[in-house]
Amino acid sequence: xxxxxxxxxxxxxxxxxxxxxxxxxxxxxxxxxxxxxxxxxxxxxxxxxxxxxxxxxxxxxxxxxxxxxxxxxxxxxxxxxxxxxxxxxxxxxxxxxxxxxxxxxxxxxxxxxxxxxxxxxxxxxxxxxxxxxxxxxxxxxxxxxxxxxxxxxxxxxxxxxxxxxxxxxxxxxxxxxxxxxxxxxxxxxxxxxxxxxxxxxxxxxxxxxxxxxxxxxxxxxxxxxxxxxxxxxxxxxxxxxxxxxxxxxxxxxxxxxxxxxxxxxxxxxxxxxxxxxxxxxxxxxxxxxxxxxxxxxxxxxxxxxxxxxxxxxxxxxxxxxxxxxxxxxxxxxxxxxxxxxxxxxxxxxxxxxxxxxxxx
Numbered sequence: 139x140x141x142x143x144x145x146x147x148x149x150x151x152x153x154x155x156x157x158x159x160x161x162x163x164x165x166x167x168x169x170x171x172x173x174x175x176x177x178x179x180x181x182x183x184x185x186x187x188x189x190x191x192x193x194x195x196x197x198x199x200x201x202x203x204x205x206x207x208x209x210x211x212x213x214x215x216x217x218x219x220x221x222x223x224x225x226x227x228x229x230x231x232x233x234x235x236x237x238x239x240x241x242x243x244x245x246x247x248x249x250x251x252x253x254x255x256x257x258x259x260x261x262x263x264x265x266x267x268x269x270x271x272x273x274x275x276x277x278x279x280x281x282x283x284x285x286x287x288x289x290x291x292x293x294x295x296x297x298x299x300x301x302x303x304x305x306x307x308x309x310x311x312x313x314x315x316x317x318x319x320x321x322x323x324x325x326x327x328x329x330x331x332x333x334x335x336x337x338x339x340x341x342x343x344x345x346x347x348x349x350x351x352x353x354x355x356x357x358x359x360x361x362x363x364x365x366x367x368x369x370x371x372x373x374x375x376x377x378x379x380x381x382x383x384x385x386x387x388x389x390x391x392x393x394x395x396x397x398x399x400x401x402x403x404x405x406x407x408x409x410x411x412x413x414x415x416x417x418x419x420x421x422x423x424x425x426x427x428x429x430x431x432x433x434x435x436x437x438x439x440x441x442x443x444x445x446x447x448x449x450x451x452x453x454x455x456x457x458x459x460x461x462x463x464x465x466x467x468x469x470x471x472x473x474x475x476x477x478x479x480x481x482x483x484x485x486x487x488x489x490x491x492x493x494x495x496x497x498x
Contacts, residue, residue, distance in 0.1 A: 140160040145395040146195060146200075146393070147166040147195055147196045147197065148196065148197045148391075148394065149188075149192040149194045149195045149197070149198050149199070149394045149395070150196065150198075150201060150394060150395045151184070151185070151188040151192075151199065151200050151221075151395075151396060151397075152201045152203060152395065152396070152397035152398070152407060152411075153176065153181060153184060153185075153200060153201065153202050153203070153207075153212045153214060153217065153397075153398050154203055154204060154397060154398065154399050154400060154408055154411055155174070155175070155176040155181065155202055155205075155207050155213060155214055155217070155400065156174065156175040156204045156205040156207060156209050156210045156400060157171040157172065157173055157174045157175075157178060157202060157204060157205040157399075157400060158173050158174075158175060158204070158205050158206065158209055158310070159206040159209070159239070159276070160206055160209065160239070160241060160242070160275055160276055161206065161239050161241070161273060161274065161275055161276065161281065162274060162275065162276045163272055163274075164271075164272040164306070164336075165272055165304065165306055165336045165337055166335040166336065167334070167335045167336055167409075167412045167413070167425075167470055168205070168412045170415045170416055171412065171414075171415055172415070173456070174399070174400035174401055175209075175210055175212065175400055176210065176377060176398075176399075176400035177212075177213065178213045178216055178217070179230055179401050180398075180400070180425060181213055181216075181217040182217070182220055182343065182399075182402075182464055183221075183426075184398035184402070184403070184425055185217065185220060185221050186431040187404075187425055187428075187466070188398070189221075189224050189225060189227075189228050189230070190244070191313070191396075191429075192228075192230070192416065193228055195230055195394075196230065196232070197230065197231045197233065198225050198230040198231070198232050199232075199233045199235065199450065200217075200221045200232060200233070200234050200235070200236075201220070201234075201235045201236075201237060201408070202214055202217075202218075202234070202235065202237070203236075203237040203428050204237075204273075204410050206238060206241070207236055207237065207238060207249060208236070208238055208241075208243075209242070209450070210245075211242070211247055211492055212230055214236075214251055215223040215452070216254070216365070218234055218250075218254055219254075221472075222254070222498050223232075224407065225243075226332045227421065233255075233257070234254055234255070234256040234257065234348050235256065235257045235258075235259060235278075235445040236251070236256055236258050236259070237259045237261075238258060238259070238260060238261070239260070239261050239273070239281070239301070239358060239470055240260040240261065240262060240284070240285035240288050240289060241275075241281060241284050241285060241288065241352060242288075243288040243291055243292065246337070246417070247291060248291050248295055248297070249295075251295075251297050252296070255298075255318065255324045256297070256298075256421050257297075257298040257299070257300065258292055258297055258298070258299055258300070259299075259300045259302055259329075260285065260287075260288075260289060260292075260300070260301055260302065261273070261297065261300075261301075261302045261303055261304065262282075262285050262289070262301050262302070262303065262320065263303055263305075263306075263309070263316065264283035264288070264303060264309075264312065264316025264317075264319050264320060265282075265315070265316060265319045266280070266283070267307045267379060268312055268316055269281070269282040269285070270282050270355060271306070271308070271309065271363070272304075272306055272309075276428075277446065277489070283375045285318070286323065286412065287486050289323060289325075293324055296387045298312075299325060300325070300327040300328070300329065301314060301325045301327065301328045301329065302329045303317065303320065303322050303328055303329065303330045303410065304331055304333055305330060305331065305332050305333060306333050306337060307332075307333065307337050307338070307340070310346040310347050311341045311346050311348065311350075312491065313330060313347065313349055313350035313354070314353035314354060314357070317330065317353075317354055317357065318357060318397050321357075321367060326365075326366055326367050326368065327367075327368050328367075328368070328369050328370070329369075329370040330350075330370060330371070331371075331421075332347060332353065332481060332482075332485065333469030334471055334479070334482075335467070335471055336470075339479075339480075339481040343481075344480070344481045344485070347481070348484060348485065351371075351372065351488055351489065352487075352488075352491075352492050352493040354372060354492070354493060354496075355372055355492040355493065355494075355495040355496035356495060356496075357369075358372060358496040358497070359495065359496050359497075364415075367396065371485075371489055372489065372492055372496050372497075373494050374496075374497055376489065376493055377459075378459045378460065378486060378489040378490065378493070379459060379460065379489065379490045379493045379494075380459075380490075382458075382459070383457075383458060383459055383460060383461050384409075384458040385397045386461055387442060387443060387444050387448070387461050387462050388441045388443060388461055388462060389406075389436065389461065389465060390407075390439060390444035390466065390467075391405075391406025391407040391410060391441045392406040392422065392434060392437045392441060393442075395407055395409070396427070397411045397421075398425065399414065402424045402425040403421045403423075403424050404421065404422050404423040404424060404425065404428060404429065405420050405421055405422060406420070406422065406437050406441060406465075407466070409464070409467075410466050410467035410469075412466070413466060413470060414467055416480070417469060419433070419436060420438075421433060421438055428488040440465060440475040441475070443462070443476055443490050446463070447459065447476055448462045448476050449476075450477055450479075451478075454483065455487070456483070456486055456487040456490075459486065459487075459490055460483075460486045460487075462476065462478065463477075463478025463479075463482050463483070463486075464478075464482070467482055468482075
């Protein structure tokens with residue numbers, strides 16, 4: 139998003155307001171980041187810059203993430219209020235999302251989320267048996283019971299919720315059971331995604347993941363006969379079906395999305411931000427010095443590269459339902475932005491058939 143670029147109707151600003159966390163998840167990709175917390179001034183500068191770059195957009199989404207963003211709730215609440223005022227000043231409709239591990243919902247935080255209509259995305263990996271394998275506190279305590287308790291608080295206050303279920307290869311045979319467990323907790327929007335960058339996937343585990351998508355598809359169909367349930371990546375409006383992505387390559391990083399680090403550095407998205415220590419070339423600017431056009435062009439050269447430069451994609455039978463893989467996943471697994479890992483390709487290739495079973 140440079141000042142010369144055409145702005146989309148819907149834009150998204152990710153604010154990584156801290157890299158600190160009270161969990162020590164085994165599969166976290168952010169372990170290499172320095173411990174940083176965004177101060178109020180930096181947060182306001184980030185919002186000012188993004189809103190100015192997005193002038194003309196209709197809807198603006200602010201996603202607060204981390205680390206664990208609620209460790210910086212004091213500044214988060216001020217930034218929500220500031221972002222709302224700034225957005226309306228530019229005639230944009232603001233929306234707010236907090237991505238959290240679900241451990242810190244005191245009454246003040248719950249009330250604030252309710253007041254400002256904040257959507258909460260909670261990371262929960264299913265039942266305690268599987269969640270507590272990988273999602274412990276920094277001092278080794280189990281977390282599942284606390285997360286579920288806080289989930290209930292949010293539901294009681296009618297706060298919009300979504301679950302993020304991260305699948306470790308060791309738990310891949312239990313995806314269906316864990317999805318059903320989360321739905322049983324009252325969650326109607328569940329995002330199922332594989333661990334990447336910190337674990338290896340065997341071919342047998344990949345096959346289990348693909349089979350699990352079929353199980354999820356059958357469950358979606360059954361539930362939606364009388365209720366509503368969305369399970370990503372099998373969303374009803376999925377772009378990975380019907381050749382929707384034919385001749386479309388890359389992602390939205392830098393186009394209608396930017397992420398701001400606690401130290402003021404700017405990256406294309408928060409996932410790329412998690413890798414910015416290892417790949418400093420991903421930094422496209424800073425809130426004090428502005429956008430570096432050369433760095434932004436480097437991002438676009440990779441995030442928007444066509445199949446001409448994506449050698450592994452040219453002959454792929456799934457390319458019309460794929461955009462070349464997630465740049466962050468590619469970098470963290472194959473160490474190059476344009477080559478996706480095998481597990482990603484195979485999972486994407488299985489979405490279309492599973493989606494058909496869910497929705498047609």
